[in-house]
Amino acid sequence: MRRKRLIWQIYPTYLLITLVSLFAIAWYSSHSLQKFYYKQVATDLEAKAQIIKNQVSENISPIHALYLDSLCKEIGRISSTRITIILPSGKVIGDSHEDPSIMDNHYNRPEIKDAITSRNVGTSIRFSNTLKENMMYLAIPVEQDGKLTGVIRTAISITKIKQVLKGVYLNIFLGGVIISFIFALVSFIISRRISHPIEEMKRGTEHFACGDLDYNLPIPNSAELGSLAASMNQMAAQLREKIQTLVQQKNEQDALLSSMIESVIAVDLNEKIIKINRAAGELFGINPNNIQGCILQEVIRNVDLQKFTKRLLENHELMEDEIVIYNKNGGQFLQAHGTILKGFEGIEIGALIVLNNVTKIKRLENIRRNFVANVSHELRTPITAIKGFIETLRDGTINEKKNAKRFLDIISKQVDRLNAIIEDLLSLSRIEQEDEKSEIILEKGNIKDILEVAIQDCASKASENNLKIDLTCKQDIVANINAPLFEQAVVNLIDNAIKYSEPGTSIHIDAFQTNKEVIVSVTDYGCGIEEKHLPHLFERFYRVDKARSRKLGGTGLGLAIVKHIVLAHNGRVDVESKVGKGSKFTIALPISSS
Structure with missing residues (x-):
């Protein structure tokens, strides 16, 4: 549409x-x-x-x-x-x-x-x-x-x-028509003045999306839009610097791999070579620059290494083993470390094998037995994704605007995900600290007003997913709350319901008051949660379906934030769920907070 x-x-x-x-x-x-x-x-x-x-x-x-x-x-x-x-x-x-x-x-x-x-x-x-x-x-x-x-x-x-009144009514009607025309013209002029700077900014962001990060947005006269344009120009400059930094880091990583005395081999799921460093080339007597994309067995004819690689790809877990090879220097004892490589969405893309020559350690009565460092633990999914796409951009894809934009969007998504985790951690830490110091101020607040604001905040995302949000709440329900924090908790629950609801369904928000508590519940009709996961849902970084959670942009901290906000209100939060039928999250707040 x-x-x-x-x-x-x-x-x-x-x-x-x-x-x-x-x-x-x-x-x-x-x-x-x-x-x-x-x-x-x-x-x-x-x-x-x-x-x-x-x-x-x-x-x-x-x-x-x-x-x-x-x-x-x-x-x-x-x-x-x-x-x-x-x-x-x-x-x-x-x-x-x-x-x-x-x-x-x-x-x-x-x-x-x-x-x-x-x-x-x-x-x-x-x-x-x-x-x-x-x-x-x-x-x-x-x-x-x-x-x-x-x-x-x-x-x-x-x-x-x-x-007599008919004549007066006619004069009122004619005056109203004239005023309507005047207001219509004034409204059009005002709307145009508001939308024109935004359209200018839209054209500027299209430059950014096409990779033209040197472009500067014009600064509108209004304070808000002017500040936004300046921030976007600053963002483009920072993004340009970050890309340059990432390219530099990639070059440094290549230099690091080249200077490593350990042999490093990266293969895909079909055991085709993605990358090997200079040490591995010297160890096996091959040229690292000419074997990318070749099958490992064709390039390195070593049964132990082939078996190790096959087991690593089949078991999908960290592995260690000892491998013996024979070359011009005679028998060499290698300590092999293997781990699975994962893409930016947590999808397995291959395996990373680090070979450390421990021949001297064997010969010197294992003096250096524990010398091998497990560098695979330091390589994380976002860095692997960023490194891979920057390498692709550096190899020439940056000149292909369509693919370059897609790769930059992926890199930006990984950066945004890391930033979201940091923001949620800071928010969680701030709530805990303010709660411990009793700095969270609770005041009488209208529950329905806050629920309506929270629904409005999530309306766009719900509409994108073809979801309907229904609210049932009397106007006179009040409780002792911190309005911004309580709104954040409700937004987190609604956002969670949107993520796990099927398109075309609805989300119900109900609020009512008992003699002692105000109850607010958010119910969805999505995939539901297995009972074994329910006691751990409000733990930090706990995910029922890690792959889906990352795909949907979750940080694993949303429900933990809800829990701490409710505790700061002297309340409680519960969850009920059935697989295939949906979930119901309930917040209970005391009417008079102690």
Whole structure:
């Protein structure tokens, strides 16, 4: 799927926020204006009712019905307001729009009933059966010597109110459209200013990826992007220096092998020679420069060495043995040391054999029996991988941009892996030291907020693996925590679940509170873990599947960090797992930390 440019990810977001904000403001303004206008209309109706009350308060009785009805019709015509006078019994004795004698009893009208029962102002908005339209009604009680003598009701058509508000709404809508266009243009300009420097940096990183480490990224004006560009330029310079250092180290290693008095032979899994040093060439009477890729048995015709090499490749373990060869100097006693060579992913690529001539030691009553050094222990997988790819680059592959980039990426990956191990070790050490010194500050924190941040941090990686992360947590769950450390622990558990989950599955995060603890669990439906491994999972550098762990970029320290963070919170962490069904990691934190 084609990826969107950054500007088309930023701009729609700004525009959406603007439109939603304008809609919310417009809705709120319209709603408030409507309430305000209705309130003003009600105040106006009450004022009119009070004026009429002052005029008729002493005349409200059935004997004055004709006078009151004519007064209502006169005032109603002048003020464009419906006016009704009702007795306490609900009988209408005056109305500005209808003949009172044919009108129903109004006692059960909401506004009338409120005015009579509460002796206060009663209001309602409802459909008028008399006028056949929605009306706003306001009724006030009329009292004479403390006795209720009647109710005066004023009313106005809602249609008139809506006509007034309709014009106001139209003006708000037109203003919103104009402002939306202005904000859309401003948002596009801002998005462009943000994305343009990043696009420039992208083109610069493409230079780096192609091996042009002398290229310098332009420095943007913003502090953050400027700092990032400067850091990337510094990274390129450091990488260039490291490559030069590695090339120099490779040359030094070649010189070291050439100057060694021990014979060194490296073969692949098919027993073809990868490398031999000068001492081995002299020992067996061959030219080291002309035999690379040749089968060992064809070049060195020695049965003991051939058997030793075959056993080493079959047993896949460190081996030692004594080998006797015969050359122009007669019989030679050799102490053979063999180990398996592994590539950058821990895959076996061959064997390394170191032959130390111990003939003089044998002849001098084994005085130098323990002289042979086991140099194979010093050769580690990352160094072997880096050495191999640098050697390939030095042999001419560096001019092949595609392969050179791939080899540099592999070297960078090994360096990143070593750096990740160092960072995790430093983090683990810092947590332990701060916990011992009681420097970790625990404060009341909202668990759901932290879980949402942790999920957001892992969302990109989960999406790449086609995984869905579900969260179940009430908003009011709190605990005594150190927010950054607790977030790191949750991120480590989610990251671990992502690594070992099958694409298309989901990861469930649940949080709930008991009487004494806050429980947070991370559940995946991946490959699961055998029961024998569960007691050791939180140990440093413990891996269930070492090859897969290294392939996925694990350092073997993630769960150990989780354990120490939880212990620093006076909590506990547990794991449940079934092979083929998945795993569930649970963190339990006390509600009140001691």
